[in-house]
Amino acid sequence: MAGSASIPYHRIASFRRTVLGFYAQHGRKLPWRVTKDPYRITVSEIMLQQTQVERVIPKFEAWIALWPDWRTLSTASTRELLHAWSGLGYNRRALMLGKLAKAIMEKHHGKLPRQPEVLEELPGIGPYTSRAILIFAFNQDIATIDTNIRRVLLHQFDLPPTTTKEQLESLAQRLVPKGRSRDWHNGLMDYSRLALPRRLPRIPPVSKQGRFEGSARQVRGEVIRQLLKQKTVDIFWLAGRIKRDKAEVLKIAKSMAREGVVRLKGRTITLAE
């Protein structure tokens, strides 16, 4: 088992120079990189979860214009949150961001906590995001690993894909150049995206292709669009329009109800406030 201790220091130092040099020369100028405001950093990190950079940029700018800080965001309604989020996907994130703003105003005096363990208790913030926020907002000398960073570490140190999370975390922590954590992590992201060869095509997994995969997507999108225009949507109207199995439509409505997006009342669904 190749622990990070088996990697000689000169390779660590050399890699640091490569990444920091690459970032200085080719680093992308992004809206959340010109600020250290913990609020803006947090909004960007939530938006960037499983969502490509190019698509986040305009949504981020619009969001900040609407709600420039935790206080204003904490007053936003569900409808407003979903409207501003529309197009990003994983709508649950918008609702959790709203809850996060309320939690910070009510339980943390309007200030973001600075300990990863405390941050992780807040809605929508997991192991990656808690550390990323502290790195990009406060330049803390800690490490975080997302899919880009994982990929660049495996490539650089010729590690097998079976490398455990713990082994990667140990290596990642040793790599952080003290006092330059923010540039380092930004650099790793850009280096991974811009300087590494494309991913190899993966072995096709066992196709489990649900029969309603296509229509389920349409139904979700349609429900959100309708809810933004009006207050309620009739499930059977939807079912008839989509011409798909009624049970599948109900299943989707129930799943959205679990997320708190809609309330289920008899034959209609209503936007939750």
Place this chain on the structure above:
DNA sequence: CTCCCGGTTT
């Protein structure tokens, strides 16, 4: 572990 979303690329 599964599910969550949608725009985009291949």
Place this chain on the structure above:
DNA sequence: AAACCAGGAG
């Protein structure tokens, strides 16, 4: 049609 994407919640 399938993979991809600054993960997290249940």
